[in-house]
Amino acid sequence: MNIRGRVFRFGDDIDTDAIIPARYLNTSDPDELRKHCMEDADPAFSSKVSRGDIIVAGKNFGCGSSREHAPIAIKASGVSCVIASSFARIFFRNSFNMGLPIFESDEASAEVKEGDIVEVDASTGLITDVTTGKQYRSRPIPQFMQELIADGGLMEHILKRGGI
Amino acid sequence: MGMTIAEKILAAHTDAREVKPGDIVKVNVDVALANDITAPLAIRAFQTGGQAKLADPDRVVFVLDHFTPNKDIASANQCKLVRDFAHQHELKNFFDGGEVGVEHALLPEKGLVLPGDLVIGADSHTCTYGALGAFATGVGSTDLAAAMMTSQAWMKVPESMKFIFKGELLPWVGGKDLILYLIGDIGVDGGLYRVLEIEGPAVSSLDLSNRLTMSNMAIEAGAKAGIIYADEKTEAYVKPRAKRPYTVFESAADARYVSVREYDCANIEPQVAFPHLPENARPISEVGEVRIDQVVIGSCTNGRIEDLRVSARVLKGQKVDKGVRCVVLPATPEVFLKADEEGLIRIFLEAGAIIGPPSCGPCLGGHLGILAKGEKALATTNRNFVGRMGDPGSEVYLSGPAVAAASAVTGRISSPSEVME
Numbered sequence: 263m264n265i266r267g268r269v270f271r272f273g274d275d276i277d278t279d280a281i282i283p284a285r286y287l288n289t290s291d292p293d294e295l296r297k298h299c300m301e302d303a304d305p306a307f308s309s310k311v312s313r314g315d316i317i318v319a320g321k322n323f324g325c326g327s328s329r330e331h332a333p334i335a336i337k338a339s340g341v342s343c344v345i346a347s348s349f350a351r352i353f354f355r356n357s358f359n360m361g362l363p364i365f366e367s368d369e370a371s372a373e374v375k376e377g378d379i380v381e382v383d384a385s386t387g388l389i390t391d392v393t394t395g396k397q398y399r400s401r402p403i404p405q406f407m408q409e410l411i412a413d414g415g416l417m418e419h420i421l422k423r424g425g426i
Numbered sequence: 427m428g429m430t431i432a433e434k435i436l437a438a439h440t441d442a443r444e445v446k447p448g449d450i451v452k453v454n455v456d457v458a459l460a461n462d463i464t465a466p467l468a469i470r471a472f473q474t475g476g477q478a479k480l481a482d483p484d485r486v487v488f489v490l491d492h493f494t495p496n497k498d499i500a501s502a503n504q505c506k507l508v509r510d511f512a513h514q515h516e517l518k519n520f521f522d523g524g525e526v527g528v529e530h531a532l533l534p535e536k537g538l539v540l541p542g543d544l545v546i547g548a549d550s551h552t553c554t555y556g557a558l559g560a561f562a563t564g565v566g567s568t569d570l571a572a573a574m575m576t577s578q579a580w581m582k583v584p585e586s587m588k589f590i591f592k593g594e595l596l597p598w599v600g601g602k603d604l605i606l607y608l609i610g611d612i613g614v615d616g617g618l619y620r621v622l623e624i625e626g627p628a629v630s631s632l633d634l635s636n637r638l639t640m641s642n643m644a645i646e647a648g649a650k651a652g653i654i655y656a657d658e659k660t661e662a663y664v665k666p667r668a669k670r671p672y673t674v675f676e677s678a679a680d681a682r683y684v685s686v687r688e689y690d691c692a693n694i695e696p697q698v699a700f701p702h703l704p705e706n707a708r709p710i711s712e713v714g715e716v717r718i719d720q721v722v723i724g725s726c727t728n729g730r731i732e733d734l735r736v737s738a739r740v741l742k743g744q745k746v747d748k749g750v751r752c753v754v755l756p757a758t759p760e761v762f763l764k765a766d767e768e769g770l771i772r773i774f775l776e777a778g779a780i781i782g783p784p785s786c787g788p789c790l791g792g793h794l795g796i797l798a799k800g801e802k803a804l805a806t807t808n809r810n811f812v813g814r815m816g817d818p819g820s821e822v823y824l825s826g827p828a829v830a831a832a833s834a835v836t837g838r839i840s841s842p843s844e845v846m847e
Contacts (some may be wrong), residue, residue, distance in 0.1 A: 275614055275703060279811040283818075284790040285464045288493060288500035290470075304814040322615035322648060326811060327790070328550040330467050330566040351619050351650055352550055354565035406450045406580065416568050417471055426452050426578045 264383055265342045266364065266392075267314040270370035271376040272303055273299040273371040274320035278353065281324065281332040290331060292338035316382075318374045320346065324353025343382055345389060345400070347371035358407050359416040364388060365400035373398075428678020430586040431653050432621040435561040435675055447585040448684075449639065455485060456543040458573040461529055461786075462490040464499070464548035464566075465508045471571035478491065480515050481577040487519040487538060488512050489529040492786045497793040527758025527784045530554035530642060530726035534634075535758055537667025541656035541674045546579050551726050551808065556622075556641035557634065558664060559656025559674055564645060584650045586621040588683045591628035592795030593691040598842045600736065602728055602806065602826035604628070605643045607689065610707030617649030617767045620684065623653050623677065628691045634663045635732035639826075642727045643808050646704040667710045698804070698839055699824040702812045709827060710841045720803040721752040721834040722815075723827055724782070725789045728806035729757025733827040738770040740831035740842050746778035747837030749832035753795040755782040779834070791815050797822075804833045 280303040289295070295322055300307035317336065323346035324332060327412075333356050336344065343363040357364045363384055370389045372389035374380060378393040387400035403411075419426060429444065435443045439453040445553035460468050465488050472480075480486055488508055493501035503809060505522075512520035521527070531549050533539045545552060548570040555562035558670065565579065573579050591604055607618070608624075622644050629637065637654050644652025656664070656674045695709035699730050723729070734756060746752045754774050756762035762784060765771050766823065774781055780795075788795035789807040797803055797816030802823065805815065810822035823839060832842040 272436060277809075277811045278811070279790070279814050283813050284463075285813075285816075288498060289503060290467050290504075302811075302818045305818075322618065325614055325648060326550065326645075326809060328464065328548055328552075328564040328566055330464070330548075331567060348615065350615070350620060350648055352564050352566060355569060359566055359568040404450060404582070415477055416572050420572055420575060421475060425576055426572060426580050 264381060266379065266381045267316040267342050268320050269374055269376060269380055269399050270307065270311065272317060272319040275322045275325055276319050278324055278329050278332045279325035279326055281399065282329065282335040287329065287331055290334070295331055295335035296338035297422045299339045302331050308339060311339050311341065314342045316380050317341055317344045319344065320371055321348045323349050325350035326354055328352045330356050330360060333357045333360045337362045345370050356412050361415045367398045367400045371399035392400060427682055428680045428711040430621070430623060430677045430681040431655060431675045432586055432651060433562055433583060435542055435544060436581060438542065445446060445583045447583050451581055451583060452578055453544055453581050455546055455573045455577055455579050457487060457539055457545040457566045458485055458570055459487045459494050459529060459533065459545065459547035459552060460567065460570050461549055462494060462505050463492045464507055464570065466504050467567035468548055468570040468574065468714050469507060469511045472574045473566050475571065475575055476822065477575050480574050483515050483517055485577055486517055486574055487533065489521040489532060491526050492790065493792045494526055494785055495759045495783060505787060524759060525729045528726045528729055528786055531730055531757035531761065533640065534558060535760055536596060537664065537669055538670035539792040540664055540668050540670070541660060542672050546573055550645045551642055553644045553652050554638050554642040554726060556644060556651050556653040557637035559654065559660055561651055561653065563650050566662050584619055584621045585684045586623050587617060587622045588686040589622060590688045591626035591691055592688060593628060593844040595628055595691050598696050598828040599694060600826045601632055601639035603694060604699040605640040606699050606704065606707040606824065607694050607770060609643065609647045609704050612647055614646060614703050614705045615648040617644065617647035620649055622647065622649045622652040624652060629654060630657060634659060639727055641835055643704065646808060696826060696841060698829060699810055700819040701810050701823065704810060704824060713746050713839045716802065716823065716839040717837060718750060718804050718833060718839060719801040720795060720797060721750055721830050722795055722803060722805035722807060723787050723830050724755030724757060725786065725807040726757065727808045728827050729755055729761065731761045733806065734761065734770050740828055740845060741777040741779065741835065742773050744777055744835045744845060746834045749810065749837050750834050752779040752834040753782055753788065753794065755787055755794065757786055758784050788815050804830055804839055806830050
């Protein structure tokens with residue numbers, strides 16, 4: 263699967279309250295959550311983002327709460343993937359379970375700029391900054407998590423294999 | 427090579443005799459927990475799976491504690507969805523109405539989590555139960571749905587980091603100060619994907635409540651769990667509450683840690699974490715002049731009876747500053763009752779504090795004390811992210827219950843020694 267989109271940049275330690283503030287968690291409707299995605303980090307994000315766009319952030323993206331509303335809101339915004347130098351562990355898990363592609367690369371996180379066009383080969387994890395021509399390898403994904411992706415998420419994995 | 431507590435608990439919940447960091451293992455889950463925000467997504471995922479019954483209803487715990495008493499129509503609908511499901515599946519561990527307590531204060535109190543347990547919860551502060559010698563970690567709603575279907579979860583075995591607290595605690599220092607100090611040292615991702623194993627004479631000297639506070643904030647260092655060995659104090663707490671057998675695990679003498687850090691408590695003053703990350707911890711002597719509009723005493727971090735006793739000791743005979751709203755939320759009905767019996771509620775009310783119901787309330791900006799733009803709060807809660815307690819232009823500072831109470835009296839962040847003789 264190939265992903266291509268325009269980059270929105272965020273910094274380090276973007277927490278789940280910034281991704282989707284708890285004041286909106288009285289619903290889990292993706293379309294409602296979408297309207298407030300990244301609101302406390304960039305209030306205009308939901309009006310600027312378009313289908314296919316990519317979030318590139320620093321370290322520890324998605325720290326804080328376990329709310330699955332965070333990857334849901336990002337996915338519903340049309341964001342095709344998130345690239346960061348590291349992810350908080352619950353957000354990391356949730357993204358695989360929800361089918362939101364995420365990639366870890368220190369170099370891409372440091373060098374890719376706001377507005378760059380970036381392509382990602384989801385099967386190899388190769389990240390290409392089309393604007394600058396530079397390429398980055400993302401950290402390999404454990405075999406079991408690759409299976410989760412291939413099966414289409416955790417629930418599909420269980421239904422297909424009769425258990426975890 | 428021997429195993430750590432975390433590795434031993436994980437191994438005991440698999441078919442394997444041994445596990446090592448990096449292994450991906452399928453584990454049997456003793457308790458699967460969710461609340462009114464995360465349970466609706468888990469229930470929907472469970473229903474999508476098409477399975478008629480829960481794998482084991484006795485292992486599933488739902489607590490309606492976040493936006494309750496229902497703060498608005500949408501929250502009421504979320505709670506109703508969970509309530510209907512809980513009744514349909516005859517959940518005996520479903521907490522609603524007057525039985526609601528803040529989940530991570532409630533479950534230990536009810537004896538629902540025991541040493542050696544493997545617990546997953548669709549709430550990041552599930553790591554609180556590490557203080558009971560359990561392996562407990564936060565997950566998303568889909569992982570929880572999987573556990574509802576199978577009573578199992580998948581885990582990557584984490585590496586462990588050891589933290590040893592030595593020396594005697596300074597006056598007014600508690601578990602909150604020690605954990606804020608630790609997070610200040612290693613940062614909000616200093617424990618990422620890892621287990622914090624916390625020990626030492628100073629930790630042994632703490633009561634269970636203060637230890638629960640420490641494990642509660644392991645997630646604030648990015649950790650998967652924050653585990654404290656279950657000693658005789660833990661057993662004394664757990665035994666009268668337990669309704670099933672349990673096992674105490676101890677790390678092997680030759681267990682492997684990626685790092686070992688020692689702290690001397692003689693250097694640890696009461697701590698305050700500045701906006702907007704818990705790692706921005708400073709000793710109270712270096713806080714300077716910070717005027718506040720609100721104080722919140724409560725939450726899964728510091729809403730137990732021991733916390734209210736400390737706050738009441740400071741507030742007794744004092745008055746909350748006219749410019750401050752001081753909101754006290756006893757974390758569970760049992761805490762509330764005890765606080766009443768011990769005269770603490772009277773002390774709070776006479777001081778001019780507001781008493782709220784057991785609820786997560788303002789901690790995550792739900793209700794019962796939301797901040798306006800530009801306002802500052804000092805809270806005994808666990809997160810001070812942008813917009814956490816209200817308007818994105820407001821600020822949250824974190825502290826333990828003694829500093830919170832003292833600050834309510836002076837109207838600015840203050841050491842308890844300022845208001846106490």
